[in-house]
Amino acid sequence: MTASPAQETAAVERAARQRWLAVLAHADAAELAGLAAPQPLPEYQWLRRPEVGMLMLRGRVGGSGAPFNLAEVTVTRCTLRSADGHIGSGQVLGRDKQHATWIARLDAALQDSARREALLQAVVEPLARQQAARRDEASRAAAASRVEFFTLVRGA
Amino acid sequence: MTIIESPSLAPGYADPVHDAQRVFRALLAALAEPGLPRALPVHVDAAHAAGVSPALAAVLLALLDSDTGIAWQASAAARDWLRFHSGARFVPETQADFVVVDGADARVELARFAQGSDEAPERSATLLWTLPALIGGTRRQWRGPGIAGTRSVALPLPGAFWSQWASNHRRFPQGVDVIFIAPDAVLGLPRSIAVIEEAG
Numbered sequence: 001m002t003a004s005p006a007q008e009t010a011a012v013e014r015a016a017r018q019r020w021l022a023v024l025a026h027a028d029a030a031e032l033a034g035l036a037a038p039q040p041l042p043e044y045q046w047l048r049r050p051e052v053g054m055l056m057l058r059g060r061v062g063g064s065g066a067p068f069n070l071a072e073v074t075v076t077r078c079t080l081r082s083a084d085g086h087i088g089s090g091q092v093l094g095r096d097k098q099h100a101t102w103i104a105r106l107d108a109a110l111q112d113s114a115r116r117e118a119l120l121q122a123v124v125e126p127l128a129r130q131q132a133a134r135r136d137e138a139s140r141a142a143a144a145s146r147v148e149f150f151t152l153v154r155g156a
Numbered sequence: 157m158t159i160i161e162s163p164s165l166a167p168g169y170a171d172p173v174h175d176a177q178r179v180f181r182a183l184l185a186a187l188a189e190p191g192l193p194r195a196l197p198v199h200v201d202a203a204h205a206a207g208v209s210p211a212l213a214a215v216l217l218a219l220l221d222s223d224t225g226i227a228w229q230a231s232a233a234a235r236d237w238l239r240f241h242s243g244a245r246f247v248p249e250t251q252a253d254f255v256v257v258d259g260a261d262a263r264v265e266l267a268r269f270a271q272g273s274d275e276a277p278e279r280s281a282t283l284l285w286t287l288p289a290l291i292g293g294t295r296r297q298w299r300g301p302g303i304a305g306t307r308s309v310a311l312p313l314p315g316a317f318w319s320q321w322a323s324n325h326r327r328f329p330q331g332v333d334v335i336f337i338a339p340d341a342v343l344g345l346p347r348s349i350a351v352i353e354e355a356g
Contacts, residue, residue, distance in 0.1 A: 047167050048241070079165075079240075087165060 020124045025092045027127045029099040035123045036102050042083040050078040050097035076100040082108035164233045166205035168241040179218035186344035191298040191307040193290045193341040206237035220244040227252035259287040266320045277329040290338045300349040
């Protein structure tokens with residue numbers, strides 16, 4: 001069943017939002033604050049002030065895909081409504097309320113099509129590039145320590 | 157449309173930890189001394205935007221969480237507001253832990269709600285009954301645990317409620333409890349209380 005144009009747009013929107021929320025959540029808090037603070041972000045009203053709680057992370061068993069409890073983690077979350085009516089939510093591992101606040105403020109501003117491009121270029125893309133570079137570096141370092149095994153077959 | 161996109165989403169407690177504790181304390185006191193009005197120390201004025209009265213909002217946020225089931229004929233905005241802040245589940249009224257009753261609605265049958273069992277009498281419904289005031293009705297005498305002798309209470313409720321209450325009281329230890337919520341105060345009526353009409 002093919003999706004309607006409206007459904008496709010919504011799916012694209014959702015994917016874009018998931019991407020920037022992931023980049024912001026994985027960012028180093030100080031780097032994020034450094035990039036976000038100079039940006040013109042709208043005023044906001046709290047719906048849920050930053051609070052620290054626990055989430056049960058679930059994984060899926062490799063073969064069967066059955067869910068299991070992987071770990072209980074500390075998460076800080078908050079939700080706000082910006083002056084132009086968009087609702088932004090921030091969720092991040094750890095206890096940094098300021099980090100969660102920046103994510104929520106940016107999430108609300110990025111939903112505004114007028115601000116999106118500028119904010120993506122100024123905040124999200126630099127962080128995404130840094131995270132990709134760090135991943136590549138870690139992969140290279142791990143690959144350098146890789147050991148190749150050879151098996152000799154004796155006899156006939 | 158997920159809750160998070162609901163345009164009328166409104167804030168909850170201004171100070172979640174302390175507000176919840178203050179309201180819970182007031183509710184405990186109300187049930188410990190039945191018939192004695194307790195001032196409600198917190199009002200969630202912001203909940204007005206979601207169509208929830210400030211007093212009811214304060215009580216709901218103190219009592220509900222993701223483990224409790226609630227039965228409430230509420231607007232979509234009010235439901236979204238409650239689900240966002242408390243995680244509560246909306247369930248049919250025969251299964252609910254908490255049932256919101258609008259004071260103006262006279263046709264309530266106490267026997268319809270969860271009554272608890274002999275082994276687990278606490279698995280019953282608690283009614284959250286909103287009223288315009290806690291006085292102004294026919295005077296009645298309340299007697300039971302938490303009251304020295306009798307206490308005179310004049311809740312604005314129809315006589316039909318009190319005949320149902322007599323049956324509810326006879327079902328002790330099963331039965332339901334009621335918390336009456338006025339704009340500024342709450343008043344508790346646990347199932348252990350007998351209510352007698354004043355003579356004369």
